Amino acid sequence: DAGITQSPRHKVTETGTPVTLRCHQTENHRYMYWYRQDPGHGLRLIHYSYGVKDTDKGEVSDGYSVSRSKTEDFLLTLESATSSQTSVYFCAIRGQGWSDTQYFGPGTRLTVL
């Protein structure tokens, strides 16, 4: 158990509204990640963080922003949600060492109507 929680676990919202998803870790890990998973695709990296206030873009970052004001929390914001952002969102942390092993949260299912 890597001590990762995500909130909310489920959310339904309307097109054009802002949405913020939260990832919280209790293990003080430096690296945190946000992925999305859609049918027919594996997980795709949205953004990641390598420290407080240090973030970078992943493969599918358009339409998303992130913030990390403290080590334990990594927030993913959809400024104006679109139906194409309907997906399951997973947060992950990277464990210690050079192997880059990641540990995942339980996911947030977001539906944009």
Added chain:
Amino acid sequence: DAKTTQPNSMESNEEEPVHLPCNHSTISGTDYIHWYRQLPSQGPEYVIHGLTSNVNNRMASLAIAEDRKSSTLILHRATLRDAAVYYCILNGSARQLTFGSGTQLTVLP
């Protein structure tokens, strides 16, 4: 970044060993080979990883070819709870994990 190739699906009988193959012919010398699995409606779960030598843990074994161009995840005795999508991933030069579509393992009772 180097890519991996896995069969789309495999079947196994319960309580029998399962060998899940992965090809990674363009692997670089510093790439770790990772295996994750994803059970229905859950996040991916770390299974095992290795660099050059075969590895064992409580969940599985990882057999890595001598030239490192392929590897095999071995579940010694499949159970119904092992039915999942199994991903073989290399961490790559950017030290990120890029997930492919994986192998859907079905375990038959």
